[in-house]
Each structure stands twice: as structure tokens, then as C-alpha cells.
Amino acid sequence: MEHFDAIIIGFGKGGKTLASSLAKAGKRVAMLEQSSKMYGGTCINIACIPTKSLVFQSQDRYKSTESNEDYYQESIQEKDQLTSTLRDKNFHMLDDQETVMVYTAKATFIDNNKIQLNADTESLELTADTFFINTGSSPIIPPIDGLEETDYVYTSTTLQKRNELPEKLIIVGGGYIGLEFASMYANFGSEVTVIDSSKEFLSNDDRDIATEVQKIFEEKGITIQLDSRVQSVKNKDSGVAVTYQTGDTTEETYGCALLLATGRKPNTEGLGLDNTSIQQDEKGAILVDDYLKTDVDHIWALGDVNGGPQFTYISLDDFRIVRDQLFGKGTYSKKERKNVPYSVFIEPVLSHVGLNEKTAKEKGIDYKLASIPAAGIPYARIIKQTDGLLKALVDPETDEILGCTLFCADSSEMINTVRIAMEAKLPYSRLKDNIFTHPSMSEALNDLFSSFD
Numbered sequence: 093m094e095h096f097d098a099i100i101i102g103f104g105k106g107g108k109t110l111a112s113s114l115a116k117a118g119k120r121v122a123m124l125e126q127s128s129k130m131y132g133g134t135c136i137n138i139a140c141i142p143t144k145s146l147v148f149q150s151q152d153r154y155k156s157t158e159s160n161e162d163y164y165q166e167s168i169q170e171k172d173q174l175t176s177t178l179r180d181k182n183f184h185m186l187d188d189q190e191t192v193m194v195y196t197a198k199a200t201f202i203d204n205n206k207i208q209l210n211a212d213t214e215s216l217e218l219t220a221d222t223f224f225i226n227t228g229s230s231p232i233i234p235p236i237d238g239l240e241e242t243d244y245v246y247t248s249t250t251l252q253k254r255n256e257l258p259e260k261l262i263i264v265g266g267g268y269i270g271l272e273f274a275s276m277y278a279n280f281g282s283e284v285t286v287i288d289s290s291k292e293f294l295s296n297d298d299r300d301i302a303t304e305v306q307k308i309f310e311e312k313g314i315t316i317q318l319d320s321r322v323q324s325v326k327n328k329d330s331g332v333a334v335t336y337q338t339g340d341t342t343e344e345t346y347g348c349a350l351l352l353a354t355g356r357k358p359n360t361e362g363l364g365l366d367n368t369s370i371q372q373d374e375k376g377a378i379l380v381d382d383y384l385k386t387d388v389d390h391i392w393a394l395g396d397v398n399g400g401p402q403f404t405y406i407s408l409d410d411f412r413i414v415r416d417q418l419f420g421k422g423t424y425s426k427k428e429r430k431n432v433p434y435s436v437f438i439e440p441v442l443s444h445v446g447l448n449e450k451t452a453k454e455k456g457i458d459y460k461l462a463s464i465p466a467a468g469i470p471y472a473r474i475i476k477q478t479d480g481l482l483k484a485l486v487d488p489e490t491d492e493i494l495g496c497t498l499f500c501a502d503s504s505e506m507i508n509t510v511r512i513a514m515e516a517k518l519p520y521s522r523l524k525d526n527i528f529t530h531p532s533m534s535e536a537l538n539d540l541f542s543s544f545d
């Protein structure tokens with residue numbers, strides 16, 4: 093039986109980065125990945141990278157004279173080339189290191205110290221001093237009658253593999269995936285309907301932001317059905333007949349394809365956690381302390397599987413927490429992680445960090461508010477992306493930035509500048525008076541924060 097210094101289960105962002113660090117420190121590492129199609133993890137193979145490749149290609153659709161169908165197929169091929177290159181690069185990044193061994197097989201714990209690897213024809217047992225679980229998450233399939241017997245039902249993973257552009261696409265769930273896919277498929281030329289169970293569109297966001305996003309979605313021809321639940325689906329023609337309940341009424345609609353985007357659950361099935369002392373919460377997430385340690389002293393869990401925010405950059409930050417324990421002072425923990433930003437890659441991008449007006453009001457937190465339209469930004473005019481709205485909240489006592497929402501082009505870059513200012517506890521005047529290059533979207537931060545004077 094082979095013994096390692098560390099076994100990492102799952103080729104996710106946190107795990108693969110940790111594997112490299114451990115190897116650099118001369119440790120013997122086993123990276124266990126269940127699928128040869130997933131070297132590098134979810135992000136590069138089926139999530140952030142391929143979807144953003146499609147998002148950005150869909151935004152260039154208007155530049156091409158090709159048919160919608162041809163343009164879409166080429167975009168899918170381009171996306172596949174990109175992920176294949178990255179997958180190969182990721183595999184070699186680890187496998188080419190002398191002290192790292194990549195095993196392609198599903199891992200199951202036999203006990204707190206031993207793993208069984210199950211490949212097609214053989215199985216193998218491995219032991220290690222330390223274990224790091226980084227198995228990610230997978231789509232939640234909601235209980236809908238007829239789902240299993242119906243063709244043309246997809247998840248975000250399987251829809252990206254479909255070569256044919258759906259003329260009519262129905263999306264269940266209006267969260268990150270639902271909105272990004274809605275915007276992207278509408279740009280490619282699909283007729284899109286989003287069905288979401290929430291009473292309000294973008295229910296966690298400020299109403300003025302949600303209204304602006306909804307307006308832009310409707311201009312793209314996207315139909316949004318709120319307070320609605322899909323009850324049943326069945327095959328119809330070469331697509332899906334969908335029955336859903338909106339308030340008290342039952343409605344029917346038809347799509348060539350149905351995308352399920354109702355959240356993701358931690359990947360713990362088949363991991364053999366029952367054979368260990370590791371505990372899980374009611375949603376299946378592995379319970380960890382602030383240092384990401386499980387109930388077993390030599391086993392940690394990183395990324396989506398530990399129930400934290402589901403972002404690649406959080407998995408990477410989980411790596412930083414573990415690295416600090418293995419190679420640093422052991423002081424960095426989840427408690428230190430504040431102001432996690434996010435970007436939803438619709439058009440324009442919706443980015444946020446910290447507090448928004450809605451939450452500030454709910455919590456009775458004092459704030460000063462500034463808001464400017466994206467149309468006033470010279471660079472937005474140059475790139476012809478004048479839709480959107482920028483908002484910021486500052487503390488009236490300290491002048492520190494409490495939060496910021498940027499619904500404008502390039503906001504996924506700009507929001508990182510705002511976060512640094514927040515983390516450094518700078519007064520808003522530092523962004524108001526910062527020298528930004530011109531013309532750029534970032535210089536809009538001068539204008540946004542000038543509104544407080």
C-alpha cells in the first residue's frame with residue numbers, strides 16, 4: 093500500500109494550488125481526480141472559464157454575418173478548444189512534478205487514514221499523513237414530475253455540450269447561472285424564459301439595481317416569470333412541455349431545451365464519509381472550523397464542499413488558510429475573510445462588494461449614498477455600453493466605504509479596486525481623488541465618490 097505525505101481528493105482550485113505548494117516543499121503528494129475530463133476542476137472545464145468564453149462570444153454575435161446556428165456552433169468549438177488546452181496544462185502542472193502522483197479514479201474513505209481508489213477495472217488503497225478534501229459541488233435537481241423521462245433537460249454542464257442552439261430556452265432558477273445563461277443565450281439568438289420561485293427579481297439586491305437589470309433583460313426579449321414553480325415536464329415535438337404554477341394559476345409553456353439552475357450541492361456522495369469521524373451539515377456540506385479542519389485532526393476540506401460561498405476565488409482563499417497552517421503562522425482563518433466581492437457576467441456585468449442599501453436599511457446601519465448612471469461615463473460611450481448604474485455607501489462617521497454595487501461594463505475589474513480600498517479602511521476620498529488612466533471605466537470611481545462631497 094502506497095503512503096504519501098498528503099492526499100488531495102479533487103482537482104479543484106484550492107486543492108491543485110495546495111498540491112503545487114506541498115510539492116515545492118518536497119512533500120510526496122497524491123492528487124485523486126475521478127475524471128480525466130476534469131483535470132483542473134470545475135472552473136476550467138465546465139464552469140467559469142467555458143461559460144465566460146461563451147458569454148463574451150455571445151456579446152460579439154452582432155459583429156458576425158453568420159447564421160445564429162453557425163455562430164453558436166463555432167463558439168462552442170472555441171470554448172472546447174480553450175478548456176482542452178487548460179485541462180492539459182493543469183494535468184502537467186502537477187503530474188510533471190517529481191513528487192506528485194495524479195490518480196484518475198473515484199476516491200472513497202475506508203477510515204480516517206485510508207482511501208480506496210476505484211477505477212474501471214481495478215481498485216487500490218492509499219494512506220497519508222494528511223488529507224485535503226476538495227471535491228466541489230454539483231447541480232441540485234429540483235423535484236419535478238416527469239423529469240427523468242423527458243429529453244432535452246439540461247444542467248449548466250450538459251447544456252454547454254449541446255451543439256444545437258435552442259430556438260426557445262426555458263431556464264428554471266434566476267440566480268447566477270440562470271441569469272448568465274439567459275443573457276448569453278438571448279445574445280446568441282434564443283428566445284429565453286426564466287422561471288424563478290422568488291417573489292422579487294434579484295431579491296437580495298437593491299430595487300433600483302434589480303429594476304435596471306430587469307429592464308435590460310426585457311429589452312433583450314427575455315421573459316421573467318417570478319413567484320413560479322415548475323410542476324411537471326414532458327416530451328413534446330422535439331422539445332419540452334413545461335407546466336408551472338404562478339401564484340394561484342397554472343400555466344403551460346414550451347421550450348426546445350430546459351436548463352435547471354436551482355443551486356448546487358456539495359459533492360460528498362460516495363466519498364465514504366460514514367466510514368470516518370467527519371461530520372456534515374443538513375445540506376451535506378463537510379463541517380469545518382474557521383481553519384477548515386474537519387472533526388478529524390489531519391483532514392481539511394476546501395472549496396464548495398465545505399459549504400462556503402461557491403466561487404473559485406473562495407476555494408483559492410481556502411488554500412491560503414490551509415497554507416498558513418502548514419507553512420506560515422496559522423493565524424489566517426475564515427474570520428479574517430471579509431467583503432467577498434462577486435460579479436454576475438450578464439451584460440453589463442453586475443458586481444458588488446460589502447453592504448448594499450437594502451441590507452443597511454434592514455440592519456439599521458447609518459450610511460450616506462451616492463449613485464450615478466453609467467451613461468455619464470465617457471469610456472462607456474466609446475465602447476457603446478451606456479446601460480447601468482453605479483452605487484456606493486459610506487459611513488457618515490468615518491468616511492470609510494461600506495459597500496458598492498457597479499452595474500456597468502468592466503465592473504468585474506473595478507470592484508477589485510473598491511475592495512482593496514475597503515480592506516485598507518481608506519476614506520472614500522482616496523478613490524474620489526485617485527489618479528486613474530483616461531479614458532477608462534475605473535475613472536468613474538472618481539465621479540461616484542465625488543458625489544459624497
Ligand SMILES: Cc1cc2nc3c(=O)[nH]c(=O)nc-3n(C[C@H](O)[C@H](O)[C@H](O)COP(=O)(O)OP(=O)(O)OC[C@H]3O[C@@H](n4cnc5c(N)ncnc54)[C@H](O)[C@@H]3O)c2cc1C
Nearest residue numbers: 102104105126133134139199227228395396402403404407
Ligand atoms: C456554470 C458555472 C459558472 C460559474 N462561474 C463562476 C465564475 O464566473 N466565477 C467564480 O468564481 N465561480 C464560478 N462558479 C463557481 C465555481 O466554479 C466553483 O465555486 C468552483 O469551481 C469550486 O471549486 P472547488 O475548488 O470547490 O472544486 P472543483 O473545481 O469543483 O473540483 C472538484 C473536483 O473533485 C472531483 N471529485 C469529486 N468527487 C470526487 C471523488 N470522490 N474522488 C475523486 N475526485 C472527485 C471532481 O471531478 C472535480 O474535478 C461557477 C459555477 C458554475 C457551475
Ligand SMILES: NC(=O)c1ccc[n+]([C@@H]2O[C@H](COP(=O)([O-])OP(=O)(O)OC[C@H]3O[C@@H](n4cnc5c(N)ncnc54)[C@H](O)[C@@H]3O)[C@@H](O)[C@H]2O)c1
Nearest residue numbers: 234265266267268269270288289290353354355402435436
Ligand atoms: N459569476 C459567478 O461568480 C458565478 C456564476 C455562476 C455560478 N456561480 C456559483 O454557482 C452557484 C450556483 O448557481 P445557481 O444559479 O445554480 O444557484 P443560485 O443559488 O445562485 O440561484 C438559484 C436560483 O434558483 C431559484 N430556485 C431554487 N429552487 C427553485 C425551484 N424549484 N424553482 C424555481 N426556482 C428555484 C432561487 O430562487 C435562486 O434564484 C452560485 O451560488 C454561485 O456561487 C457563480
